[in-house]
Amino acid sequence: xxxxxxxxxxxxxxxxxxxxxxxxxxxxxxxxxxxxxxxxxxxxxxxxxxxxxxxxxxxxxxxxxxxxxxxxxxxxxxxxxxxxxxxxxxxxxxxxxxxxxxxxxxxxxxxxxxxxxxxxxxxxxxxxxxxxxxxxxxxxxxxxxxxxxxxxxxxxxxxxxxxxxxx
Numbered sequence: 001x002x003x004x005x006x007x008x009x010x011x012x013x014x015x016x017x018x019x020x021x022x023x024x025x026x027x028x029x030x031x032x033x034x035x036x037x038x039x040x041x042x043x044x045x046x047x048x049x050x051x052x053x054x055x056x057x058x059x060x061x062x063x064x065x066x067x068x069x070x071x072x073x074x075x076x077x078x079x080x081x082x083x084x085x086x087x088x089x090x091x092x093x094x095x096x097x098x099x100x101x102x103x104x105x106x107x108x109x110x111x112x113x114x115x116x117x118x119x120x121x122x123x124x125x126x127x128x129x130x131x132x133x134x135x136x137x138x139x140x141x142x143x144x145x146x147x148x149x150x151x152x153x154x155x156x157x158x159x160x161x162x163x164x165x166x167x
Contacts, residue, residue, distance in 0.1 A: 001031050002087045007068060009080040019067055020080055022046070024088070026062025032090050037062065043091040046084050049075040053091055098127040104143050111150035118155070125156035 008023060010016045033040050043052040049072060056064040066086070078084060105112040115123060126146045133139035149159030 001028055003028060004083055004085050007078060007080050007082050007084055020073060021065040021067050022084065022086055024056055024064040024066055029056060029062065029064045032088060041091040042088045044088040046072060046086055047076040052093065095124055097123060098130045100139065101127055101130045101143050101146060104147060108147050108151065111147050114150050114153050122156060
């Protein structure tokens with residue numbers, strides 16, 4: 001699906017205040033995922049900038065928005081009010097959990113059991129945090145912290161708060 005639209009920005013809109021976005025009208029969203037009214041992932045491009053794993057967020061009445069973050073705006077060299085060419089398709093790619101984290105969890109049955117009881121989106125928080133480590137040392141520390149938290153049945157937020165300010 002392709003269309004041209006204007007980059008918009010929320011003034012006052014709760015948690016979305018200040019966000020830059022493109023509006024995806026209900027009719028177009030229904031072409032991507034018929035019958036859906038919940039957020040879903042898309043891929044494609046804005047102008048010449050490729051996107052994948054971006055979320056369309058419901059705004060009511062069947063309309064959706066595609067947030068356009070700072071790195072995306074920088075890549076397309078455009079600001080609020082500019083016209084953009086948008087191409088979107090449903091993104092069916094599934095995130096693969098970090099293999100090293102899963103190997104270590106396999107050795108800690110209690111932590112693994114709790115981890116598997118979490119919804120996939122919550123499992124992804126832990127895994128993506130490990131993926132984001134830039135060094136092997138940081139990755140090992142993050143895996144150890146995940147296991148420690150999961151053994152105590154902590155969600156991701158509880159674990160992060162526990163370790164906040166600790167080296």
